[in-house]
Amino acid sequence: MNGAMLQIATLWWREITRFRRQRSRIIGAFLQPLVFWLLLGGGLSASFRPPGAAPGTNYVEYFYPGVIVLVLLFTAIFATISTVEDRKQGFLQGVLVAPITRPTIVMGQALGGTTLALLQGVIFLILAPLAGIHLTTSAVAAAILIMALVAFALTSIGLVIAWRIDSTQGFHAIMNLILIPIWLLSGAFFPATGAPAWLRWTMRLNPLTYGMAALRQSLYLGATNAGSTVPGFMLALLITIGFSVATFALAASVARRAAAA
Amino acid sequence: MSAAAVPSRVAVAAAADVPALEASGLGFKYGERQALRDVSFAIGRSEIFGFLGPNGGGKTTLFKILSTLVPSQRGVVRVLGHDLQSEAHAIRPRIGVVFQHPSLDGKLTVAENLAHHGHLYGLAGRKLRERSAAMMERMGITARADDLVETLSGGLQRRTELAKALLHEPELLLLDEPSTGLDPGARREFNDYLAVLRERDGVGIVLTTHYMEEAERCDRIGVMHRGELVAIGPPAELKAAIGGEVIVIHGRSVEALKQKVEQRFGLSGTVIGATVRIERPRAHELVAAMVEAFGEDIESVSVGKPTLEDVFVHLTGHQFFFAEPRPAPESDS
Numbered sequence: 001m002n003g004a005m006l007q008i009a010t011l012w013w014r015e016i017t018r019f020r021r022q023r024s025r026i027i028g029a030f031l032q033p034l035v036f037w038l039l040l041g042g043g044l045s046a047s048f049r050p051p052g053a054a055p056g057t058n059y060v061e062y063f064y065p066g067v068i069v070l071v072l073l074f075t076a077i078f079a080t081i082s083t084v085e086d087r088k089q090g091f092l093q094g095v096l097v098a099p100i101t102r103p104t105i106v107m108g109q110a111l112g113g114t115t116l117a118l119l120q121g122v123i124f125l126i127l128a129p130l131a132g133i134h135l136t137t138s139a140v141a142a143a144i145l146i147m148a149l150v151a152f153a154l155t156s157i158g159l160v161i162a163w164r165i166d167s168t169q170g171f172h173a174i175m176n177l178i179l180i181p182i183w184l185l186s187g188a189f190f191p192a193t194g195a196p197a198w199l200r201w202t203m204r205l206n207p208l209t210y211g212m213a214a215l216r217q218s219l220y221l222g223a224t225n226a227g228s229t230v231p232g233f234m235l236a237l238l239i240t241i242g243f244s245v246a247t248f249a250l251a252a253s254v255a256r257r258a259a260a261a
Numbered sequence: 262m263s264a265a266a267v268p269s270r271v272a273v274a275a276a277a278d279v280p281a282l283e284a285s286g287l288g289f290k291y292g293e294r295q296a297l298r299d300v301s302f303a304i305g306r307s308e309i310f311g312f313l314g315p316n317g318g319g320k321t322t323l324f325k326i327l328s329t330l331v332p333s334q335r336g337v338v339r340v341l342g343h344d345l346q347s348e349a350h351a352i353r354p355r356i357g358v359v360f361q362h363p364s365l366d367g368k369l370t371v372a373e374n375l376a377h378h379g380h381l382y383g384l385a386g387r388k389l390r391e392r393s394a395a396m397m398e399r400m401g402i403t404a405r406a407d408d409l410v411e412t413l414s415g416g417l418q419r420r421t422e423l424a425k426a427l428l429h430e431p432e433l434l435l436l437d438e439p440s441t442g443l444d445p446g447a448r449r450e451f452n453d454y455l456a457v458l459r460e461r462d463g464v465g466i467v468l469t470t471h472y473m474e475e476a477e478r479c480d481r482i483g484v485m486h487r488g489e490l491v492a493i494g495p496p497a498e499l500k501a502a503i504g505g506e507v508i509v510i511h512g513r514s515v516e517a518l519k520q521k522v523e524q525r526f527g528l529s530g531t532v533i534g535a536t537v538r539i540e541r542p543r544a545h546e547l548v549a550a551m552v553e554a555f556g557e558d559i560e561s562v563s564v565g566k567p568t569l570e571d572v573f574v575h576l577t578g579h580q581f582f583f584a585e586p587r588p589a590p591e592s593d594s
Binding site for chain 2: 003006007009010013014017018021022089090091092093094095096097098099100259
């Protein structure tokens, strides 16, 4: 194995090992969105008919891919918190004086976070029938690809913040200020159709909107009853790829400039 | 990156003549605070060298620069012959670093921590397993190989830290306050091991410390005070420079006492805290006369051969443990 690959692999493996040994993290990142989904989805189902969705789509179904992205978001946040802790507790110092470049470190961290998020996302995917969605094999494959891209982008955003911030409290504050609104305005919670113009535009400029749209459509891949068609699947996919590349590049450059400890 | 683990031929050939560490005109500021000022020194390949100074004296800042963690701001530093600014990639595989704060992952086992470290340094497979096993054996932590590091005692964690820093067989070992948090017995054992390491493996050792006993055991020390290197040399030589013996008088109204000593004995002393210090050959002969003359002003008198603490006081005019008027911004410096 090439040196940088080995380094990325070992950083990745460490994130996974730590996660396995902290059971509460697994439960928290999975159960919280599940509760959200059941309570909000169930509660709003009666009064909310998502405009622009296929006829017969109730809110539980509409909200389902939104909750998957929320699962990815929470896991990405947890994963990047461990980076803040690594910096605070000294572990990262040992990595920083090793013959490893900063972008390589960030890649290991980002892939670790992505894997954990993806794992939980896949578990959530199993609940699709509860939402009334019947997944085909190609739908599952497409959904996993999109989830991986979205998770990678969200973890990278988390790392941008984690490399600049020294305390977990500060990290939480900024997360709530940035990541939760990005999620809320991605079409996860309500569709752009029917929203005021300024909100529609905000949603259109939000890169996560495209990841959300791609995921929503991937779930119905191969089914005749396709979900929302705006934006189109390919466009949404391309923008999502661009989003994850750009956020990673940003995280790598922030890490390169960051003070050591 | 893959070439990083192999020392270049040029470096090996020149190894004997190139100093382990060389700095000239090194300066560093945290905002307005000057943490290092015009620091220059050269440290040989198989020396045990200690930077001695009170907390806040600039040792930790110096350590962070030497270990490639923080780029220097002024001056030139060469580590094992490589320029620190432009060739950190060539330096990193060849140095081992032990930080004051543990850089181990408590949620991983001892063996896992070593494996993680080895991978970062390009070690893998059988070579990694063999070295890791040998290093754990040497440090006496084999029995704890599969225990989570967070369950180990402070002393064992320290040994694991050292095993990790030595795993990739560095030529130079840098340690920041290595014996902080160890009891005196464990500290002595740790320093014994460093001596063995230098003898047996020819590893150069550079450490920072605020313990006098630890500094005493170094081949040479550099005394740091308020960001400056105020003296450099073997401990015995630094102590010899003071000349003779040191009398320390504890008493009330020390300023007045100092003047009386000057008038009566023609000796110039220094007031430090609640004491008057006088350096002088055969000082013990004066003690009886002093107590007789100023008995009521004196609470106690001590006479001794100069210690490194005396060296520090002599050089800086400050007491060692109160040398810094305010705490440094970083708690660990």
